[in-house]
Structures are given as C-alpha cells and as structure tokens.
Amino acid sequence: MESEFYRLKRLPPYVFAEVNAMKARARAAAEDIIDLGMGNPDQPTPQHIVDKLVEAARNPRAHRYSMSRGIPGLRKALAGYYERRFNVDLDPESECIVTLGSKEGLANLASAITSPGDILLVPNPSYPIHPYGFIIAGGSVRHVPVQPDADFLTALKRAVKHSVPKPVALVLNYPSNPTALIADLDFYGQVVDFCRFHGIYILSDLAYAEIYFDIAPPPSILEIPGAKDVAIEFTSMSKTYNMPGWRIGFAAGNKTLIHALSRIKSYLDYGAFTPIQVAASAALNGPQDCVEEIRKLYKDRRDVLIEGLDAAGWAVPSPPATMFAWAPIPPAFAHLGSLEFSKLLLHEAKVAVAPGIGFGEHGDGHVRIALVENRHRTRQAVRNIKQFLGSQDKILADAEKRKAVGA
Structure with missing residues (x-):
C-alpha cells in the first residue's frame, strides 16, 4: 500500500x-x-574524553535510563562554559538543557512551539534543519537574507510588516553553515531589540563558536542585555571536540523555550547515554588545548x-x-x-x-x-x-x- x-x-x-x-x-x-x-x-575524539567515557561505562548503574534534560553535572558544565567564554550567567536548572546534538534540539523545539500555519523567519541559504524543522512541524517559512548587515534588518522589518499572522520565531546561525559568515554584538543587539519589541522568539545556532581563524572569538547572542527574554541558543560538542557521532549538544537561554523543549523531550527520549554525558562534562571542564x-x-x-x-x-x-x-x-x-x-x-x-x-x-x-x-x-x-x-x-x-x- x-x-x-x-x-x-x-x-x-x-x-x-x-x-x-x-x-x-x-x-x-x-x-x-x-x-x-x-x-x-x-x-x-581527544583521548581524555574517550577515557572518561570508558571509565563511566564500566559502572553498571550508568547503563540505566538517563535524564531527558541532561544530568545535573553536564548542565552545570555548560553554565560554566558560558560564564568563562561569554561572561553569561545561566541557571543550570531552568536555563540549560542537554540535547541529542543541536539538530535534535532545534527540530524538537520547532515541534514544541509551532502550530499549523505559523510563520517562521529563516535565512536563505541555511542549514536544512533550520527551515525544515518548522516545515515538518506544520509551519510556514518566510526567508530573510543571511548576510548580517543593514539589509538583513530591513528585510526583517519588511517580513514582520507583511506577515499574517505575525512571525513566531527567527532563526540565526553565526558562524553560518554553509556561508561561514559571522555576526557581531552590534548586529545581535539590534536584532534582540527588534524581536523583544515585536514579541518574536530568536533561535540562535552557535554550533561553530569555537571553529574560527584570524578573528576574535565569535560572540553569543546571550551576551546582549535582555536577550534571554526572547532568545535560546543551541551549541554542540560535535565540531569543537570531534564528537559528531556521540550526538550531544545543548540549548541555553529563555526559560519558556527551555521548558517547552524539556517537556516535549520528556515524551520522546530518556536523554543521551549517561557515560556520554559524563564524558561531555569532562570535555567542557577539562583542558582546552x-x-x-x-x-x-x-x-x-x-x-x-x-x-x-x-x-x-x-x-x-x-x-x-x-x-x-x-x-x-x-x-x-x-x-x-x-x-x-x-x-x-x-x-x-x-x-x-x-x-x-x-x-x-x-x-x-x-x-x-x-x-x-x-x-x-x-x-x-x-x-x-x-x-x-x-x-x-x-x-x-x-x-x-x-x-x-x-x-
């Protein structure tokens, strides 16, 4: 059939x-x-991370179901990373969640916040899950430019003015896959101000935050004052620590969106294998050479x-x-x-x-x-x-x- x-x-x-x-x-x-x-x-994957995985996997208790929102130690490690790297203070309990890679987190959040007919703003070109996570969830995507400049902001204003209903969320991805474009704090600040005024959520994909060359370290949108009122940010272990097959990532920021993601994940998974989460904690807390x-x-x-x-x-x-x-x-x-x-x-x-x-x-x-x-x-x-x-x-x-x- x-x-x-x-x-x-x-x-x-x-x-x-x-x-x-x-x-x-x-x-x-x-x-x-x-x-x-x-x-x-x-x-x-760096050897000390693999060694921690092996050590944790030898504990029979670690083979039981884990936690869909991530073990406390890993959420604390993520908060510590944001404090060191971006000078951003996060509550591990209400503003952090562990995902099965950033792709899963983005897709499940799209499912949690999208109703049929909702409009989402997504740059074009962009990583496929950015638009199609929402399309799978029943939403409609309106494209905006990918270049983080004045034209982007003009297009953003035009998209909001001519969209019925009003857009639910905006996706950002800098450093960008596939274009490798980067954004600065001035750009983020303008976008945050605009989205706070219009009540639009921001989903920022920061998976390539640590893969940069000959430039200052790329910023986080959560560095902008008031960003957590509307923004959630996704990061990943895949590229930073050569851990793509481990499927471990994070979301941090807006409490409402973190809660929505946590709730839908509680129906869909039991979290990553606990030894993987323990090893990921060792990666974030350990030597960064x-x-x-x-x-x-x-x-x-x-x-x-x-x-x-x-x-x-x-x-x-x-x-x-x-x-x-x-x-x-x-x-x-x-x-x-x-x-x-x-x-x-x-x-x-x-x-x-x-x-x-x-x-x-x-x-x-x-x-x-x-x-x-x-x-x-x-x-x-x-x-x-x-x-x-x-x-x-x-x-x-x-x-x-x-x-x-x-x-």
Whole structure:
C-alpha cells in the first residue's frame, strides 16, 4: 500500500541524494573519490574524553535510563562554559538543557512551539534543519537574507510588516553553515531589540563558536542585555571536540523555550547515554588545548584549500570560521546550477562537494566545500580541480553531448 504522508509531502526531494548516489556508484567501481561534501570531522575524539567515557561505562548503574534534560553535572558544565567564554550567567536548572546534538534540539523545539500555519523567519541559504524543522512541524517559512548587515534588518522589518499572522520565531546561525559568515554584538543587539519589541522568539545556532581563524572569538547572542527574554541558543560538542557521532549538544537561554523543549523531550527520549554525558562534562571542564589543536588543523586545511584553488584559477573567499568554504561556481559553469556542477565535478575531477541548492534557492550559485580531508588529500583534490578547470571547454562540450543524447 502506497500513501503520501502529509509531512513527507511538504519535504522536497533530498538534493544531496543524487550526489550521494553518484559517490556510491563511483566507489563501487573502485574509483578514488575525495569527499569534501559532508561536514563530518575525520579526526578522533581527544583521548581524555574517550577515557572518561570508558571509565563511566564500566559502572553498571550508568547503563540505566538517563535524564531527558541532561544530568545535573553536564548542565552545570555548560553554565560554566558560558560564564568563562561569554561572561553569561545561566541557571543550570531552568536555563540549560542537554540535547541529542543541536539538530535534535532545534527540530524538537520547532515541534514544541509551532502550530499549523505559523510563520517562521529563516535565512536563505541555511542549514536544512533550520527551515525544515518548522516545515515538518506544520509551519510556514518566510526567508530573510543571511548576510548580517543593514539589509538583513530591513528585510526583517519588511517580513514582520507583511506577515499574517505575525512571525513566531527567527532563526540565526553565526558562524553560518554553509556561508561561514559571522555576526557581531552590534548586529545581535539590534536584532534582540527588534524581536523583544515585536514579541518574536530568536533561535540562535552557535554550533561553530569555537571553529574560527584570524578573528576574535565569535560572540553569543546571550551576551546582549535582555536577550534571554526572547532568545535560546543551541551549541554542540560535535565540531569543537570531534564528537559528531556521540550526538550531544545543548540549548541555553529563555526559560519558556527551555521548558517547552524539556517537556516535549520528556515524551520522546530518556536523554543521551549517561557515560556520554559524563564524558561531555569532562570535555567542557577539562583542558582546552585540544580545542586549539582542532582549530589549528582546520585553519591549516583551509589555507591549503583556498591558496590551492586560487592558484588553479578558482577564486574562493577564505572562510573566517566554520569547517566550510562557500565557493561561488566558476563563471564558465555558473549556468549549470550547483547540483549539475557538483555532479560534473564528481564525475570528472573525482571530488565531491555539497551543492548550494541544498541549503536553499539562494545558495544555488555556490557549492560548499568541507575541510574534512588531510593536507595530502586536500592537495590532491586541488590538483584534480585544476585539471578539471583547465579542460573546462571540452568537459562542457561533452556534458552538452551527453545531455542531448539523454534528451
């Protein structure tokens, strides 16, 4: 029996699926694909964090159900991180919650606060869960620009003026995935003032707070006086400590939103495995030299990639933060769009990237390149891309022939 389920009908085809299928076929044919598509850290979790996990897992009592909102020690560790890093005071009991990664937290909060027909404001392009968490929950998304500047604020005012009903919430994500843009406190202050005046919640995704290069550490929106009246912020262990598969993250800030998330999570999960939470506490409370090493690793890879692409004839802005480069499609290939360009790059250069259209229609002129391969593999990718660009006329002509035959 086939059925079109309501929530699935609201989701477009997963645009990354075509590239993923091509990767799978190429690997099955024993082709060497350099995968710079998914932001999946390739380095191991620091040893002292793994050791704490093992130690905690040896305690039989730790194998029982945990707490859906997180063990007290981990919520206190999160509050301590915010105090050290941002000079923000948080109540671990009412202003902090542990999530199964920031993605789960965002999706479950969207489910908790969204009614059918509600309007949510989300930048475009953005990480897919930012709009689709609300769409799955029955809401309607109105897009605003991603650049944190005066145009954003103008668009925000216009969106509120012309939205019926009034928007429920605004999503922010700086440092941004996929664009790597960063925001400053002046921008955050203006947004907080606007949203407090209009009674709009702010959901800030700060997953890349510790992956930054050659700039001051990115701020938290909770540093703005009065921000906790409207704002909740999501952070994650995945990138900061190379812990993506551990699925551990946090939300902090507005008590009403924390309570809403806590309540809905109490119906859906029993929290992360307790030893994982104990290890996460050790990560936040312990030595932070590993974070600096991770930051240096991504900076080194960034420099190899950007300098290499520039020498190959592909001018890509150097990202000031995150583990991604947001690369404009080379002019000769711009007419193809990001999906077809990504497929062509994979087919001809054996390099996989993420098509920008997967992050929203305004991302279609770009591809996202993840810094997830070592220097040697990154240089190999650059060499392949240089050869690809050097043969662009032939490659485009052959692509047009294949398209004509297929038609």
